[in-house]
Amino acid sequence: MSKRPTATPCIVGQRLKSARELACLSTDEAARRLGIKSPSRLTRAEHSSYPKGITPQLLADAARVYGVSADYLLGRADDWEASAELPPPADVILGDMADFKRRRESLVSRLDACRDGSAPALATFQALAREAVAFADELLAVGGHQATAHAPGSA
DSSP states (O other): OOOSOOOOHHHHHHHHHHHHHHTTOOHHHHHHHHTOSOHHHHHHHTOSSSOOOOOHHHHHHHHHHHTBOHHHHHTSOSOOBOSSOOOOOHHHHHHHHHHHHHHHHHHHHHHHHHHHSSOOOHHHHHHHHHHHHHHHHHHHHHTTOOOOOOOTTOO
16 A cells, blocks of 8 residues: 555645635636636636546646646645746747757858858857857756857957
8 A cells, every 4th residue: 555645636626726826816817727618617626625627637737837836736745836847848849949950050051161161250250159159058058068168269
């Protein structure tokens, strides 16, 4: 038998309501943000005595929208704050990746032009190198690292 405390529906319903109130959202606004067509469905899930319609998806969405931990909603923790930042939605990540790809292609194209053509002015080359290092820093920041190389002519 598991030693983990079970989440009773009454606690979950109460926690859903208190988390919504902590987020300063009306039932109507919360239902809209949670993708629930009828606010009365959210009201039923928040019922303190007999909640209905609580699904894992509702709990995950409520934790994200209200900015609380799932453990708080389940009654496993009294601290309402989420312990870790949730990852951004996939469309944001894909948009960032497309932007990184576009910027990389632009840098490679301009570096190839420098290599194949006549030598660019020193200031032009330094500006391109600084842009490349800044781009590398942004990419590394995603993984929590920082580039150690510095572009020529940078402080």
